[in-house]
Each structure stands twice: as structure tokens, then as C-alpha cells.
Amino acid sequence: MVLAGVLAGMAGCSSSRAEEDSAPRTSPSGSTSDPIDAAPAPAPRPTRYQPDPAEIDGAAKRAAARAVEALPDVRQVTYTQYFGYLPPAASILVEADLEDGGGTTYDVQISQAPGGWRVDSVTAAAPVPPLQDPGPLIRHVLSSDRITLPWAGRDDVAAGLVSDAVLRSMLEVAEQHRIGISVLISAHPVHVFGTDRRSNHPDGLAYDIGSIDGRLVVDPGAAGVVRQVMRIAAGTGASQVGGPDDLDDGGSQYFSDPTHSDHVHVGFNG
Structure with missing residues (x-):
């Protein structure tokens, strides 16, 4: 109050x-x-x-x-x-x-x-210490000028907490579109909101995209490129891709709901 x-x-x-x-x-x-x-x-x-x-x-x-x-x-x-x-x-x-x-x-x-x-x-977000000697995949993501990481997300990558599948997926998507990552691990709730199901984010198995080629995902004018990126992300091996549109109309790989009206969620199985 x-x-x-x-x-x-x-x-x-x-x-x-x-x-x-x-x-x-x-x-x-x-x-x-x-x-x-x-x-x-x-x-x-x-x-x-x-x-x-x-x-x-x-x-x-x-x-x-x-x-x-x-x-x-x-x-x-x-x-x-x-x-x-x-x-x-x-x-x-x-x-x-x-x-x-x-x-x-x-x-x-x-x-x-x-x-x-x-x-x-x-x-x-709780601070996490970086690896003293990060591997080439981590260095590639951190140095990419086509992937914009948030402060906490950059720390997650530098600490070696993000799965290789997520790192490779971001790099593959970034080959075709510049992407602004909004969250990886730090600060994300442990459970899927409103449920007792554990989210993929805390385990380093998911990333969210908030902007694509400089445009917010929530921008209706970006709808076409958002759908493109969702399909590209699915092609990188993601088990679930959420966003403003459900691209397989109730199928198992894509989904949409109000929570994902403003970003693209890309998740992987452990």
C-alpha cells in the first residue's frame, strides 16, 4: 500500500x-x-x-x-x-x-x-558468476551481433547454465533474423504460471524472443516475421514453440495464449 x-x-x-x-x-x-x-x-x-x-x-x-x-x-x-x-x-x-x-x-x-x-x-535476478574458460559455443553466442541478450540472460550464457540446444537454436534463428532475447533463466519463475509444472527456463532449456529485426513481437505489423521465426525455431529441434499464433491449430508443437501474445517461447525437452 x-x-x-x-x-x-x-x-x-x-x-x-x-x-x-x-x-x-x-x-x-x-x-x-x-x-x-x-x-x-x-x-x-x-x-x-x-x-x-x-x-x-x-x-x-x-x-x-x-x-x-x-x-x-x-x-x-x-x-x-x-x-x-x-x-x-x-x-x-x-x-x-x-x-x-x-x-x-x-x-x-x-x-x-x-x-x-x-x-x-x-x-x-540473482547474480551468477561467469565461467573462467567458456567454450566456443558460448563465446559465439556472446559475440554475435545478431543476438541481443538482456543483462541477466548474458550472465546466464557466460555462466554456462544454458543448454547447448538452446545456444545452437538461437544461432540458427539469428542466421535469418536479428533477435532480441528477453529471458533465458534468471528471474523466470520456476513453475509455469498458475500451475505446478516446472518451466523449461530454470533448467536452461528455453529462451524467449521479445523482438525480431528491431520490432516487438507484440506489434501487429510484425505478425508475418513472427510466424517465420516460430517456424524456424521449430526447425531447430524445439519441442514447443509458443507465440501470438498457434501455427498447428491445437497440435503438439505450437501453442498460443494471452501470456505468449508478446513473445516467442522456444522450449526443448531435457
Whole structure:
């Protein structure tokens, strides 16, 4: 309840502060101060995160983003995605850059309340140490200019926690399309949201794609290329490929649901 009040206060004062910052400073006489005597201009504030208009529930993502933006060490939120969307509850992935450099991924658990979505918990990815001597497959993924990894996901790869099947699949997909990976292991819930089934992510057997060739998966204009990438991913040996569309209409390899309306999930059997 305290966090909700803080966020509401932040939302109410943001525009007036921006107006104050943009107004010219004046001397007591009313004239504009000499630029030579003026204090250095403050660094511009990062833009607050705004969900894509195509989101199935932008309010849920906005609530999760505001909770992370309120953390003292966060500079800005860069991306959100559903870990699970089953109203009246949801789990939201939130990627953020930190004030001191670098960044991390958060799992924000929210639930519906009379006034909208309420933040129940915010959990950051746990740090993992890198391998001292990573193998060639790991080095290939980390150095690829066609695969963009989130901060926590890069750490997962460097630590040797991601299966070779996933690493090879990402490289194969990236041969045809530039892909932005949203999550591998760190911060992903252990169980498939709303069930007691263990997710493939914590075991390093899955990856999610949030953007393709610079366009968000949730963007309706990217629907054609999203379907292409889903088929390519399935061809790399994935046992399950989820996304905005069910490409085999209830078959066993592809699936779709509200949770996967904003990303492509590529999973492998252990």
C-alpha cells in the first residue's frame, strides 16, 4: 500500500517538474541569468516506460514498470513481458538499466484490486558468476551481433547454465533474423504460471524472443516475421514453440495464449 501511494505521488508530480526544468531561470530582477553564471544543465531524465498500444493489458505492464522505476538503483525500464497472465493475477518480466551501469531483470508479481493492478512482490535476478574458460559455443553466442541478450540472460550464457540446444537454436534463428532475447533463466519463475509444472527456463532449456529485426513481437505489423521465426525455431529441434499464433491449430508443437501474445517461447525437452 505504501508503494502504491509513492507511485501515485510520482505520477501526479512528473509533468509539473518537467515544466519547471524546461523553463528559463531568471534573476531576482526578472531577467534571464547570464549563461556563464548559470549552473550546468541537469542530465535529462530517462523517459518513463509506456506499454505498446497493442498490449492485451497495458495497465498490468504499466503497474509492474512503475514498481521497478521506483527502486532507488534503477535508471530506466527498457522492456516488459508477460511471464504469466491469468487475471486476477499476473507475473511480469521487467528489464531495467541501473544507475551505476549494467542492468538486470525483475519478476514483478501483481494482482487485481478495486483500484487496478496491485504490486505484490518485486524480485530481481540473482547474480551468477561467469565461467573462467567458456567454450566456443558460448563465446559465439556472446559475440554475435545478431543476438541481443538482456543483462541477466548474458550472465546466464557466460555462466554456462544454458543448454547447448538452446545456444545452437538461437544461432540458427539469428542466421535469418536479428533477435532480441528477453529471458533465458534468471528471474523466470520456476513453475509455469498458475500451475505446478516446472518451466523449461530454470533448467536452461528455453529462451524467449521479445523482438525480431528491431520490432516487438507484440506489434501487429510484425505478425508475418513472427510466424517465420516460430517456424524456424521449430526447425531447430524445439519441442514447443509458443507465440501470438498457434501455427498447428491445437497440435503438439505450437501453442498460443494471452501470456505468449508478446513473445516467442522456444522450449526443448531435457
